[in-house]
Amino acid sequence: MTDVAVPSPAVAAMATRRSVAYRLLREPTAFVSTLFLVLVVVAAVLAPWIAPYDPYFTDQAKALRPPFEDPSYLLGTDAQGRDMLSRLLYGTRLTLLMGLVALVTGGGLGALVGILAAYYRCVDGLLMRTMDVLLSFPAILFGLAIAAITGPGLTPIVIALAIATVPLLARIARSTALVVMQQDYIDAARSVGLGDAAIIRRYLMPNCLSSIFVFMTLRFGQIILIGAALSFLGLGAQPPTAELGTMAANGRDFLFFAPHIATVPSLSIFAIVLAFNVLGDALRDVLDPRLRQ
Amino acid sequence: MGRHIVQRLLLSVPVLFGVLLIGFLLLQVVPTDPAVVLAGPLATADIVEAIRQDLGLNEPLWYQFALYIGRVLQGDLGKSIISNLGVAEELGRTLGPTLELLVACLVWAIPLGIAMGTLAAVARGRIADRIIMAFSVAGVSIPVFFLGLVLIWYVGYKLQLLPFTGRGGPLWSWEGIQHLVLPALTLGGVFVGPIARMTRTTVLEVLSADFVRTARAKGLSEPRVVVRHALRNALIPIVTLIGLQIGFLLGGAVVTETMFSWPGVGRLAVGAILSRDFPVAQGAIIVLALAFLLINLAVDVLYAFLDPRVQRR
Numbered sequence: 001m002t003d004v005a006v007p008s009p010a011v012a013a014m015a016t017r018r019s020v021a022y023r024l025l026r027e028p029t030a031f032v033s034t035l036f037l038v039l040v041v042v043a044a045v046l047a048p049w050i051a052p053y054d055p056y057f058t059d060q061a062k063a064l065r066p067p068f069e070d071p072s073y074l075l076g077t078d079a080q081g082r083d084m085l086s087r088l089l090y091g092t093r094l095t096l097l098m099g100l101v102a103l104v105t106g107g108g109l110g111a112l113v114g115i116l117a118a119y120y121r122c123v124d125g126l127l128m129r130t131m132d133v134l135l136s137f138p139a140i141l142f143g144l145a146i147a148a149i150t151g152p153g154l155t156p157i158v159i160a161l162a163i164a165t166v167p168l169l170a171r172i173a174r175s176t177a178l179v180v181m182q183q184d185y186i187d188a189a190r191s192v193g194l195g196d197a198a199i200i201r202r203y204l205m206p207n208c209l210s211s212i213f214v215f216m217t218l219r220f221g222q223i224i225l226i227g228a229a230l231s232f233l234g235l236g237a238q239p240p241t242a243e244l245g246t247m248a249a250n251g252r253d254f255l256f257f258a259p260h261i262a263t264v265p266s267l268s269i270f271a272i273v274l275a276f277n278v279l280g281d282a283l284r285d286v287l288d289p290r291l292r293q
Numbered sequence: 294m295g296r297h298i299v300q301r302l303l304l305s306v307p308v309l310f311g312v313l314l315i316g317f318l319l320l321q322v323v324p325t326d327p328a329v330v331l332a333g334p335l336a337t338a339d340i341v342e343a344i345r346q347d348l349g350l351n352e353p354l355w356y357q358f359a360l361y362i363g364r365v366l367q368g369d370l371g372k373s374i375i376s377n378l379g380v381a382e383e384l385g386r387t388l389g390p391t392l393e394l395l396v397a398c399l400v401w402a403i404p405l406g407i408a409m410g411t412l413a414a415v416a417r418g419r420i421a422d423r424i425i426m427a428f429s430v431a432g433v434s435i436p437v438f439f440l441g442l443v444l445i446w447y448v449g450y451k452l453q454l455l456p457f458t459g460r461g462g463p464l465w466s467w468e469g470i471q472h473l474v475l476p477a478l479t480l481g482g483v484f485v486g487p488i489a490r491m492t493r494t495t496v497l498e499v500l501s502a503d504f505v506r507t508a509r510a511k512g513l514s515e516p517r518v519v520v521r522h523a524l525r526n527a528l529i530p531i532v533t534l535i536g537l538q539i540g541f542l543l544g545g546a547v548v549t550e551t552m553f554s555w556p557g558v559g560r561l562a563v564g565a566i567l568s569r570d571f572p573v574a575q576g577a578i579i580v581l582a583l584a585f586l587l588i589n590l591a592v593d594v595l596y597a598f599l600d601p602r603v604q605r606r
Contacts, residue, residue, distance in 0.1 A: 129307075136308045136589065138540025140547055141582055148566045148574040149319055225436055229548050232438045233563050248438060252552075255442060256450050266439035274434035281430065 023286045030282035033275040040272060044093040051086035055242045058082055064258045078247075078261045079254055080240075090242040091265055092272070098158055098236075098243070099224045106162030107169045107216050114173025115208060118181060119200055128174065131167035139164035139226045147235040154243070157236045161223050168219065169212065176211045180204055214283055221276030228269045244269050297597045305586055312582040317361045319575045321354070365579070371572035373565075380576040383561065388580070390460055391557035394480060394546060397473050402481035403488060407531065410492025411524055414500060415515075425489060432486020437545045441479040441552045449475060458554045476553040480545050487541070491534040495527040502526070529599045536592025543585055558584075 025031050043050065052072070059081035067076040067084065075084035110131075117127040142160035150156045180186065181204070189199050230236050231245025239250055244265040251262025328344040329336075336344075345351055349360045364370075370380035413425040449457035461472030499505065500523050508522045509515075547559030554560070562577035564570075 129304075132304065133308050133311055136305075136586060137582060138543055138585060140540070140544030141578065141585070144547070144562055144566060144574075144581070145315055145319065145578050148571070148578065151569070152567065221434060225434070226544065228436050229438065229544060232436070233548060233551055234567055235563070245436075245438075248436075248442070252442065255446055259442075259446055262442050263439075266436055266442060269436050270434060270439055273436070274431060277430050277434045 020283075020286055024279075024282055027282045027286075029278050033279040033282075036271070036275045037279065040092060040275075041096065043089055044096050047089040047093045051083075051089045053083040053086040055082060055086040055090040056240055064254070064261075066258070067260045067264070075264055076258075076260050078250070079258070082240075084260065084264055087242040087247060088244075088264060088268060091244045091247050092268060094154075094237065094242060095224060095228065095244040095269070096272075098154060098227050099161070099220055102158045102161035102223055102227070103165060103216055103220055105158075106165030107212070107219070109162070110166040110169030111173040111208070111212050113166065114170040114175075115177045115200065115204055117170070118174045118177030119196070119204060124174075128170070131170045134163065135167040135171075137164075140229065143226070143230040143235060147230070152235045152238060154237045154241075157227055157230050160230070161227055164226070165219060165223065169215065172215045173208055173212055176208045177204055180207045183207075214287060217276065217283060218280040221273040221280065224269065224276070225273050298594055301590060301593050305590060308586060309583075312579055312586070313362055313365060314358070315582075316365075316575045316579045317358050319578070320571055326350075370576040370579070373573045374570045375568060375573075380572050383573060384558065384576050384580055387556055387558045387561045387577075390555055391546060391550070391559065393460075393464060393473065394476055394549065394555060394557060395542070397477035398481040398484060398542070398546075401477070402484040403535065405481075406485045406488025407492050407524075409485065409489040411496050411519065411527075413489065413493045414496035414523075415519055417497060422493075426493070429486040429489040429493075432483060433490065434486075435483060437479060437483045437548045438552060440482045441475075441549060444475050444479055445552070460556055476549050476555050479552070480542070480549045483545055484538070484542060487538050488531075488535060492527065492531055495530045495534070496523055499523045499527045529596070532599060533592060533596050536589060536596070539588045539592070540585060543581060547581075 025034065052074075059077075061081065062073070062077050063079055063081040065073050065077040067074065069076070073083055073085070075088060077083055078087065113127055113131065117124045139161060142163050143157060146156040146160045147153075186199065186203055189203050194202075227236065228245035228248070231243055232249045234249060237243035237246045239246060247265040248262050248269070251258075251260075251265070254261050326341075328341050328348060328350055332341045332344050349357050352360070368381050370384070372379055373383060376383070409425050409429070413422045413429075416422045416425075445457045448454050455474050456472050457475050459472060461468035461470075463469050464473070496519075500519075502523075504526075505518060505522055508518045513522075543559075546557065547563060549555065550557040550560040551563050558577055558580055562574060562581065565573035565577060
């Protein structure tokens with residue numbers, strides 16, 4: 001045993017990650033969801049280059065065209081004659097970005113809180129009770145409260161979604177970090193005289209990353225869903241901004257004679273969240289052997 | 294159990310304090326002077342100053358906060374800038390309809406969700422399980438406004454079957470029930486999925502327990518084993534999990550009320566925020582937060598009551 005090279009935690013984590021990805025993609029539903037999400041992300045990133053029209057260019061003469069009728073306006077036009085496909089691409093881009101910023105800032109902050117709570121046990125109680133208080137409120141209430149203070153807009157929604165994510169990630173990160181803290185390599189690092197900051201940065205954080213990442217994936221669909229709901233209420237991005245929830249809200253007024261204006265953005269939110277949830281379920285099945293048949 | 298409940302109550306004190314603090318700060322950070330807003334555009338400087346005195350706006354912030362808590366505890370939440378009615382009065386009118394909507398949603402969503410989840414667990418891996426779980430994951434992923442739009446467009450507009458704006462009247466009238474159906478279907482529709490998923494997981498866990506094997510070994514029929522032994526024991530965690538979903542439900546209710554012009558707290562809150570009616574927005578947010586706290590507390594107590602392990606502590 002002694003001459004076997006002990007893989008560093010990071011390498012071991014990478015190896016598990018590879019086999020997880022392999023097992024995950026063997027599931028047909030997970031494979032389809034992944035493929036779909038990759039396509040969506042690519043389309044969103046490339047929106048400025050692949051969108052056929054300017055999403056804000058209005059042309060009353062071409063207003064309210066139904067989808068699949070005119071090949072130059074594949075998804076039809078809205079009440080101002082703007083191209084729905086272009087708006088959908090830009091809208092998806094903004095909606096995903098909104099969710100991502102909220103997830104990364106809120107999740108990152110939460111993970112930090114959780115890891116610190118696990119490492120410095122003296123602040124554990126205080127930090128986690130604060131998280132309990134935050135957790136006592138649903139995200140939609142943060143959204144309402146912050147929008148009430150600042151007025152409607154994209155920034156308050158992102159802040160609300162981020163705040164609602166902090167306590168969730170703090171809990172996950174703390175419980176993961178507590179397990180990691182019991183590993184021998186943490187004791188070893190301490191015995192060679194590494195300082196707290198170095199242990200946290202080099203050993204604790206990298207080994208908590210995979211669970212944090214998995215949980216963030218599971219959370220992303222929910223964030224998009226809540227963000228879209230807040231936008232739909234008129235509290236998020238303001239018209240004419242192309243954002244999926246805002247677009248769906250605008251389409252409400254034309255529901256009876258041009259249902260596509262509301263349904264196209266709503267359907268795409270549905271599809272994106274569905275793909276994230278299916279992927280999240282598959283990921284959980286792969287990672288939690290207890291649930292596997 | 295007494296200790297558990299006391300602990301839980303103590304934990305809600307800082308939360309309650311936080312709710313009130315946020316409510317208070319809401320009026321502080323607002324860019325306009327509340328006295329000017331309350332006085333209206335035609336008021337003289339004297340009137341504004343009188344209102345400032347009256348509201349204690351010249352006092353230090355902590356003193357204002359104390360005054361504010363005192364007022365809230367007396368049920369005085371200020372007056373609406375727009376309608377000039379008391380906020381407490383406006384809120385009072387919206388509580389009933391919101392409660393109506395929540396109950397109408399839960400009475401069908403919870404039994405259906407539990408039935409679907411149990412069925413899926415029993416048929417684990419078979420086609421019924423797959424179909425039910427596909428429905429559930431779709432239910433978890435569908436935006437509540439999308440479901441609402443589809444129901445409004447198809448059932449309300451195309452088929453002209455049911456009304457889709459406002460509340461028709463008291464619950465015991467035919468009109469009242471008709472108006473309630475679509476909002477309740479919308480809100481419940483996004484709640485069935487989570488319940489079915491949670492039920493399936495919980496029932497699956499219980500089905501592998503020793504006492505279920507014993508029940509089977511005794512020769513009990515399978516439906517009896519599932520309903521009397523497995524489901525009954527699974528209900529405790531299911532109740533808790535449903536309680537944890539209340540925030541999600543509350544969010545859905547805000548959207549549903551706004552879509553169907555249902556005169557509830559959520560619609561009032563959104564309307565007040567959009568029209569910058571700060572006192573009403575603040576009051577509605579406090580009420581929503583309190584409702585959420587109370588429901589959580591109730592679920593916790595119910596849990597302690599149902600689970601003998603917590604009871605003994």
